[in-house]
Amino acid sequence: MTDTTTTTTDAPDCRQHGPMTLGTEDAPTWHCPDAVCRNTVLRPAAGVTRRGTIEITHTRADGTLLEGSRKGDGVWELVRPHRFTWGRSLPGVLFVRQSRDKRADRWSIDRASEALRGAGWEVVVDIDEGTRRSFAEAEANRVERAEERTERFTEYAGNAAGRSAARRETADKISKRFEFGQPILLGHHSQRKAENDAARIDTNMRASFAEADKAAHYASRAEASGSYEEFRKNAPRTLRRLEKLRADLRGIERWQRGESNNGYTRALTPATVADLGLRHDELTEEIEYWEHVIAEAEKNGFKVWGPADFKKGDFARMRGHWYEVLRVNKKTLTVPGGPDIQKVISLETHAYPGMRGTRPYDEVTGHMTAEKMAAVLEEARKIRAEREAAASS
Numbered sequence: 318m319t320d321t322t323t324t325t326t327d328a329p330d331c332r333q334h335g336p337m338t339l340g341t342e343d344a345p346t347w348h349c350p351d352a353v354c355r356n357t358v359l360r361p362a363a364g365v366t367r368r369g370t371i372e373i374t375h376t377r378a379d380g381t382l383l384e385g386s387r388k389g390d391g392v393w394e395l396v397r398p399h400r401f402t403w404g405r406s407l408p409g410v411l412f413v414r415q416s417r418d419k420r421a422d423r424w425s426i427d428r429a430s431e432a433l434r435g436a437g438w439e440v441v442v443d444i445d446e447g448t449r450r451s452f453a454e455a456e457a458n459r460v461e462r463a464e465e466r467t468e469r470f471t472e473y474a475g476n477a478a479g480r481s482a483a484r485r486e487t488a489d490k491i492s493k494r495f496e497f498g499q500p501i502l503l504g505h506h507s508q509r510k511a512e513n514d515a516a517r518i519d520t521n522m523r524a525s526f527a528e529a530d531k532a533a534h535y536a537s538r539a540e541a542s543g544s545y546e547e548f549r550k551n552a553p554r555t556l557r558r559l560e561k562l563r564a565d566l567r568g569i570e571r572w573q574r575g576e577s578n579n580g581y582t583r584a585l586t587p588a589t590v591a592d593l594g595l596r597h598d599e600l601t602e603e604i605e606y607w608e609h610v611i612a613e614a615e616k617n618g619f620k621v622w623g624p625a626d627f628k629k630g631d632f633a634r635m636r637g638h639w640y641e642v643l644r645v646n647k648k649t650l651t652v653p654g655g656p657d658i659q660k661v662i663s664l665e666t667h668a669y670p671g672m673r674g675t676r677p678y679d680e681v682t683g684h685m686t687a688e689k690m691a692a693v694l695e696e697a698r699k700i701r702a703e704r705e706a707a708a709s710s
Contacts, residue, residue, distance in 0.1 A: 329358045329441070355423070355588075359430050359440040368437040373426055377449030380416035381426065382407070395436055399429040418455045420446065420592075446595055452603045456549070463545035470539035474532045481528035488521035552614040556621065556679040559607050560648075566600040569593055622681040632690045634683030635676050638662055639690065649675040661694065 329336075331349035349356045361367050371385040371392060383401055386392035386409075393403070393411065400422065401411045413422060421444045430440040450458070491514050548554070568578040573593050575585060583589055615621060624645050627633060631642045633650055641663035644651035653667040654674030664670055685693070 331356045331443075356444055357430070357440075357442045359434040359442070361434060361437045361439060365435070365437045367439065370439045370441060371433050372441045372443065373430065374442075375416065375421040375426070375444045375446075377418055377420075377446060380419075381413035381421060383411040383429075384409075386411060391436065392433065392438070395432045396429040399425045399432070401425075401429060418450065418452075446592075449599075452599070452606050456606065460546045460549075463542045466542040467539050470535045470542060474535035474539060477528045477532035477535060481525045481532060484521045484525035484528060488518045488525065491518050491521070550610050550614075552611060552619045553679045555607050555610050555614075557677075559604060559611070560679075562600055562604050562607070566597065566604065569597050569600060573597065622678045622684070624678075626681075626684055630687040632661070632663075632685040632687070633676075633681050634685070635680040639683075639685065640676070641687075643673065646675065649677050650681070651675050661690070 346357055346359050368390070369385065371383060373381065373383050375381040381401075383392070383396060393401075396411060400413045402414055403411050413425060416422065423444075426442060426444070430442055433440045494511075494514065571578045572583050573585075573590075576582075583593075611619075611621065622633075624647060627642050627645050627650060629642055629644060632639045633642055633652070634640075635652075636657070638657050638659070639661045640650070640652035642650050642652060643664070651673055652675070653662050653664060653669070654672035655667070655669030658668060659666060
């Protein structure tokens, strides 16, 4: 049967754009007539017992949520294969993990909706990509959650360490009867008790080791969570992140102009134009956030290196080595390549003089002119000669 765009009196409303239009009559699916919005209402097919209404919503601020389900109604089993799960933080609500601050996963939503419709549920799908948090708000929330994880895992580690110590203490108390080497006397009335004690010692020691492993695991997770903000705002890592984000933004702008981006083009339909505009705004906001992070790092003494800081023949310190600069590029420095065996790597001293390589500026942690490096090497040579002379005398 062909689709119809006739609006009837019992048409449901899209929360954003008003009355919906009807799809096929044999499988009634109402959809928003707006070219960009794809919200739908799926009603049970003919002959299927109607069970109630399930609402699936998505916003960038809250992620993908499923409401209207109750424990034991079978909804969980239907949507579980389509990425929906549950958690204590949202009682009575199913959700898609890590869906906040991201575009709706329409593939999962559509298939979950069809599975529910086939089981007799009316499904209301409401997707609003425009409602979102600012990147700064989202990042602050991620840092806050990392701090909460740190507290939680620290508590878990302490509890596990306490249980480990208690089990070890229990084992030690039982073992005192064997501390002078008293063997188990076979056939004696004490044999059974001695064997039970030995088994209890083994059980408690194994439990102690297991709890100690748990304590170490949770302590490691607490440490990782505690360093989340430091990891995210690490200046060299942030520079690499900014490079990628700027490249992504340039690609979005090429698509917006109708041009190819790395060999791929996109038809500028209303939905695509809206999606590209939203992505452009998100990238611009995120870039501004990380640029502010770098500006703060520079105030605290971090140096952002670039082509203006070097000339051919200078030396750049990277990853604990000094490399002679063979060429200054826009985004990288050309330096001697091959294994980093020496502390100072130049064409004159390099074990692989024919090899070249490039290193990005975000790896640079120091600069030295050729003249200063020559003076440093000469001073080191004199010190070695004096030490060798003193050792041989």
